[in-house]
Every structure is written in C-alpha cells, then in structure tokens.
Amino acid sequence: MGHAFELTKDIELAATPEQVWEAIATGPGIDSWFMGRSEVNPGEGSRTRHDMAGFVSEATVTGWEPGKRFAYRGDAGPDGTFMAIEYLIEGREQGSTTLRLVQSGVLGDNWETEYEAMKVGWDMYLGTLAAYVAHFAGRTGAPVTAFRPQAGTPDEVWAAVARALGITGPVTEGAPVRFTVDGLPPVEGVVDLAGLPTYLGVRTDDALYRFLHSGTDRGNALVLGHHLFGRQQDPERTGPAWQNWVAALPIG
Template sequence: MGHHFELQKDIELAATPDQVWEAIATGPGLDSWFMGRSEVEPREGGRSSLTMAGHTEEATVIAWEPGKRFANRTTPGPDGGFLAMEYLIEGRDQGSTVLRLVQSGVLGDNWETEYEAMKAGWDMYLGTLAAYLAHFPGRTGAPVAAFRPQAGTPDQVWAAVAGAFRIAGPIEEGQRVRLTVDGLPPIDGVVDLAGLPTYVGVRTDDALYRFLHSGTDRGNVLVLGHHLYADQDPAQAEQAWQAWADKLPIA
C-alpha cells in the first residue's frame, strides 16, 4: 500500500524572480543545476520530462505562472505511486528571491528510505541552485553524470574521494582541492558543499562538481552529477568521469 508524503524546503537566493524562474521552469535552466536532462513545454497542460541513466520520467505541467509558480505531476503508476513538484517564487528587497519547493506524492513500501534520500538530495540540489545563480548567472550548464554501484560504505567512499581531492582528514567546506581526471584539464577548486555522509560539492571557475552517496540501503552507489559552464565536450567529460569513478581506489 502506498504512503502519502509531503516535503517542503525554503531557500533564499541571490537572484531576481525572473532569473529563478529561468532556472526552475526551463530545460536549459534545470540542466544547469538539477540531475539528468530536462525538457519543459512552457504552458499549463504541457509536458515535462527528466532523463537520467537511460530512463525518462514524464510529467504534466499543472501550474504555469511565470515568475511566480511552476508545478508538474507524474501520471500515477499501477500501484498508485506518483510524484508532484511545486515551486513558489517570492521576490524580496535588493534583488533576492525566496524559493519554496514542495514535493509530494505516494511512495511504495520502502517509503522511509526514499523520503530520507529525497530530503538529503534536495539539500544538495538547492545548494547547487544557489551556487549556480550566485556564480554563473546567465550561463547554461551542461550536465555530466557517472555511477558506480556497490562502491562501498559512506566512510570508505568519502575516504577515497578525500584522497583524490588531496585532502588529509575529513572534507570540510572552504577547503582547496586539486583533482586529476585522465583526459581532462586539472581541476582546481574549493569545497562549497559538505553534507556528509551524503554529498560533497566542489566549485571551480567554470564548473560545479557534485558527488553523492546513495546510502547503504540504496545500494552504496557513488553518483557523480556535474555541471560544466565552459566550452567542453560533455560526452567526452562524461566518459572521463565514468572511468575515474570506476577506477577510484576504495578500500
């Protein structure tokens, strides 16, 4: 039997309502900070889609109020499960904006694990949205993803990632990192997100790099979800990052 849920997150963003709207209600905008690749038909009743790891999930746009409110909802499955997303935009003084995210729907038997994963995941993605709007306004990011199932426990994975970052000890926000990925230019940046044991983010002058651990109950998957804002071949970068994830020495 399905379980109804609702999850709400608020964040203040250093951007205008129009900039936030472009980021949350258009395909190129979503590609610049969210998971996978998105398409949005710009009207109420239109279709939206999210493609990730070869799977596409489609939804119907149920609210379209530019600069104010955007919402969509997937078609219920045979078990009654569905997901609905609503973004509410409120402009504030001095050009800032408060964004309220409301996600709701029906989850299956393992709903507690899925719910906790969504809560942690949204903290990372909204942090990425804030970084995108603050540091890369007006630019479009190309999404790059890689996956390593059964990578190891969180402690094992983050120790390996810290080693790759050339960090001795725990990963903390503000630390400088240097990372080498075969086939790509050297990466010099700063840790801008440290939501351990779930996620870590690194910001450079031309990219946002995101590393996520799914949790033991969800297969110990190491997920890489990056956004490139420079002139770089996303397909080549994706191949290089997949090879990096596959070869990462996890003890």
C-alpha cells in the same frame, strides 16, 4: 500499499525572481543544477520530460505563473505511486529571492527510505541551485553523470574521494581542492557543499562538481552529477572520462 507524503524546503537565493524562474522552469536551466536532462514545454497542461541515465519520467504542468509559481505532477505508476513538485517564488529586497519547494505524492512500500533520501538529496540539489544562480547565472551548464554501484560504505567512499580530490584536512566548505582526471584539464577549486555522509560539492571557475553516496539501504552507490560551464567543455568526452575515474577510484 502506497503512503502519501509531503516535503517542504525553503531557500534564499542571490538572484532575481526572473533568474530563478529561468533556472527552475526551463530545460537548460534545470540541466544547470539538477541531475540528468530535462525538457519543459511552457504553459499549464503542457508536458515535461526528465531523462536520468536512460530512465525517463514524464509529467504534466499543473501551475504556470512566470516569476511566481511552477508546478507539475508526474504520471502515476501501475501501483498508484506518483510525484508532484511545486515551486513558489517570492522576490525580496536587493534582488534576492525566496524559493519554496513542495514535493508531494504517493510512495511505495519502502517509503521511509525513499523519503529520507529525497529530504537529504534536495539539500544538495537546492545548494547546487544556489551556487548556480549566484556564480553562473545566465549561463547553461552541460550535465555529466557517472555511477559506481556497490562502491563501498560511506566512510570508505568519502575517504577515497577526499584523497582523490587532494583534500588533506577536514572536508569543510572552503577547503581547497586540486586533482586531475585522465584526459581532462586539471581541476582547482573549493568545497562549496559539505553534506557528508551523503554528498560533497566542489565549485571551480567553470564547473560545479557533485558527488553523492546513495546510502547503505540504497546499494552503496557513488553517483557523480557535474555541471560544466566552460566553453571548451565537451560532455561527449568528459562523461566517459569521469566514468573511468569513478570506476577506477581505489576504495577501501
């Protein structure tokens, strides 16, 4: 039996309403902070498409007010489950913006686990959006995704990730990060999101790196969702390199 839900998140962004609109209501903008690849056709009644590692979901745009409101509703599944998203944009003084996210719909039998995962996951995604508009506004990020199912418990995974990233002290925002991935240039940056035991983010001069643990109830998967802004970044080469990295990461 389906379970209706509604989830609301608010965030202050160091960007204008126009910049925020470009980030949330265009395919290239969404690709720069959210996982997978997205396509958005403008106008109410048009269609959107999101591809996450071959899993494709489509939706209909239900609200289109540039600079103010963007909303869409996903196609319902055979069991009646569906997701709807609404973004409300409000300009503030000195060029900042308040963004309200409202996600609603109907979840399946395992709704409690799904709801908790969405609630925490949005903290990471909105934190990534904030980093994108603050540090990479006007640029388009190339998304790179990699997975390792059944990677290990949260404690095991985060200990391994911290070692691999060269983090020697507590995993806190501002901690320095230095590491290498075979076949790619060395990476040097700082932790900019510290949401353990669920997620960890690293920001460099030309990328946002995101590491997400799915949780024990969702298979103990380690998911990487990076956004590359450097001109020399090639997702066709970078994607396999990161997949090899996560597959070879010594855990436990």
